[in-house]
Amino acid sequence: MTDHAFDTLQIHAGAEPDPATGALQVPIYQTTAYAFKDADHAARLFNLQEVGYIYSRLTNPTISALASRMAALEGGAGAICCSSGHAAQIMALFPLMMPGCNVIASTRLYGGTITQFSQTFKRFGWSAKFVDFDDEAALKAAIDDNTRAIFCELISNPGGYITDIPAVAKIADAAGVPLIVDNTLATPYLCRPIELGATLVVHSATKYLTGNGTVTGGVVVDSGKFDWSASDKFPSLSAPEPAYHGLKFHEALGAMAFTFHSIAIGLRDLGMTMNPQGAHYTLMGIETLSLRMEKHLANAKAVSEWLEADPRVDFVTYAGLPSSPWNKRVATVCPKGAGALFTVGVKGGYDACVKLVNNLKLFSHVANLGDARSLIIHSASTTHRQLSEEQQKAAGAAPNVVRLSIGTENADDLIADLDQALTAATA
Template identity: 80%
Template sequence: MTDDRQQGFDTLQIHAGASPDPATGARQTPIYQTTAYVFRDSDHAAALFNLQEVGYIYSRLTNPTVSALADRICALEGGAGAVCCSSGHAAQIMALFPLMGPGCNIVASTRLYGGTITQFSQTIKRFGWSCTFVDTDDLDAVKSAIDENTRAVFCESIANPGGYITDIPALAAIADDAGVPLIVDNTSATPYLCNPISLGATLVVHSTTKYLTGNGTVTGGAIVDSGKFDWSASDKFPSLSQPEPAYHGLAFHPALGPMAFTFHSIAVGLRDLGMTMNPQGAHYTLMGIETLSLRMRKHVANAQKVAEWLENDPRIDSVTYPGLPSSPYHDRIEKICPKGAGALFTFAVKGGYDACVKLVDSLELFSHVANLGDARSLIIHSASTTHRQLSPEQQEAAGAAPNMVRVSIGIEEAEDIIADLDQALAKATA
C-alpha cells in the first residue's frame, strides 16, 4: 500500500509475510525444502553468523517458508517479531527459555490444557524451574504467588477445556508491577477473537496446530513478542540484558531493542534446542490462515447455537460456554474477545463418567480425537484422556471433572451438530 493506513485483519491473513516469489513469480509462498543456503562469499557468511546481517544459514534456524508464516502471525497479533517452532508445547518452552534459570519460577493459571499443567508441574523441574498454580480470577492470590524468583505469569486467553475467558488486562497490570512479562496462550481464541498484546501481554504463544491451520494436518507452534518489555530494567533476565558469550559478548536487548527476544529465540533458542518447524508444515498453516476469520465466525455462530440447545436440554447439568448469559465469564467477552467467545467449551452430562463415555462412543458426526480447532466438530472426555494424568483436585480446577466432556464445535451445519448430540445423548442417558 502507498499510505500508512493499517490493513484490516482479513487482508493481513492473506497477504502479510508473503509476496510473489522473486525467482519464479509464484503467487503462493513456495515450500523451500532445503537444509542449507549458499553464501555469497566468506564475508557474507561471517556477517550472518555474527548477527550483523539478517539472512538464511541453516533451516534449523530460519527458512523462507517458515519465516513467512512467522511474519504473518506477528502481523495478526500486532507484535514486533515472531518465531515458529515444532509444536505448541515447544513454543511454551521456547518462550520461557530466555527468561528462566535454575531456581526461577513462573506463576500460572490453574485453568490450562492438561498437557501444559504436566509440562509446568513436572517436566520443567528437570531444568531447575518450578511453577506455582493459582486461580487467576483471584487477583490477590496471583500477587501473593509472585516472589523475587518469579520470571513470568502465564495464562490462556480462552482456557482449554472449559472455555473460560481470562481477564488479561488485570493480570498484565500485576505482572507489570512485579517487573515480569505476562505470557498468554492465544490458541483457543486466535488473534481474530482476541489480541492479548493490545490488552497488555508481553508474549503470545500458539499451538498453530489448532485453529490457525484449521484442518488437522500438521503440528506447529509460534511465539510472538510485543517488543514492549524492558528486559534491561532489572537483573532478572541476563540472557537478554547481559553479554552472550556465544556471540562475542553481544548483549541482545541493548543491541537489538524491540527485536531482542525474537533474535535470541532464533540465534540461541532454535540453535540449541532445535525445536524447528518444517517448511511443509508452515505451508499448510499459511494456507489455513487465509480463511481464519471466515472459519472463526462460523465456529462462534455454531458454538452459540449448540451451547444454547445444550443448556436447555434436561439431560445436561451445566454448560461452560462464555457466550451464554448464565456464564460468569459472559461480561468479559466485550473487553477480551469482542468478536465472540470461541468454539471450545465443556458440558456436564447427567449420569456422570459412564454417561460421558457412552456419549462419546455414540456420536457419529463428531470425531473423538485429542485435538481442537479443526473445521470438524470434535469431542473428548478430558478426565480420562488429556487430563488423565492430573489429580482429581487438579481436574476440577482445570474444568475437566469426570462428568464433563469437551467439545470443539466445527463449521458444519449447526442443525446437524445438534442432531448428532441429540441421538447420542438419548443413548447415553437412557
C-alpha cells in the first residue's frame, strides 16, 4: 500500500475490515493476553520465530495498526507506539545508549526535553551535549567516541525554528551515528525526515496526529536503513542478546532489527506501552490529518501576518513569514508549510504576556499544542520555567514571549480575539 498518496495512506494504511465481523474501523482490542494455539506456537512466539500476539505490554492489534500506519506515512520500515512523546524519546535511545555514552542535542528543544536530556539521563549514566545546530563546526566538534546519536526537532517548540535536516544528516552519517528527528510539529504530511536522511523519527501522538487533545501517546519510526553492525557502538542490536539465546538482532532481522528490539526488549522491560483506546483515537485522528494541517497552515499564515504588522508586538517567529531567518528552509525541509506553532514577543514584557493570556476568550491557556482549538501559553512561567533565563532565551521562550498554537477555527475570529486581548495587555 506504500505506493498510494498520503491522503489515501492516512485512511487505509495498517487497516482492513475485521475478518471476524467485517467492522470497517479498527476495533479496540481491550485485552491483556492472547490464547496460544498450542505449546509449540507459544514457544515460537517467545523465541521471535513467529510474529504474533503474546501480551499487550508488547503488542496489541489496535496498537499494531497504528504502528503500521505511521511507518507507511513516514516511509519507514517499522514503528513502535508507546505511552507518550517523552517515552518515545527514551524508546528511541534505549537500544543505542549505555552508561558513559552521550547524545548531541539541539539547543532549540521543548523545555521538558531539555530537562529529560540534561537531568534524567544522568540517572541512566547517559549525558547530553547541547549545540546550536546552525553552527555546523560546533556540531562536528561535539561528537566524540562516546556519541551514539544526534537529536533535534524538525520544527522546534516553542519558536518554530526549522532545522536543516539534510545538513545535520550528512554530519551524522560521517560520524557513523543515527540522526533522531522529532517530527511532532511538522507531522509526516509536511515532512518525512527519513527522506532527508534521518535514521529514526519520533512523535508525540498527543499533538497533531490525534488532533483533538484526547490522547497521550508517542511513536518511534525506524527507517530500517542504518547499519547497526558497521561498528561496535551498538551492541544491543549487533551483538548476541543473552535473553534470546544469543540472537543478533541486526544479523537476524535486518531492516526490522530496531523495531523488534524495541518491542521484545524495550517494551518488555520498560513497559511504556500505549493503551489500545488511545491508539484507536489516534488512528481516527490521522484519517483527517492532511485536511486539518491545511487549515492550520492557512490560519497560521493569516494570524502571523496580522501580528507581525501590529505595533503592540515586538516580533513573530513564524518561519512561514518572509522576514524569518529560517524561511528559506521551508522550501527544502517542509515545502507544504512551516506548521502552525510560533512565538510572539509582546511589548511590555512578562507582565503584558500574563495580561494577554488572561484576557483571551477563544484561545485556551493550556500546556499542549496541535489541538483543533487555538492554544496559548507563556512558556517562561510554565513549560520552560525549570530552565535558567539564558536557557529560556536559547530555547526561544524568553520572559516577554508567548507561544501560540493556531487551531482550525475561523481566522478572523482568532485575530479579533488577539486584538482585544492585546489592547487590554498593553493599555
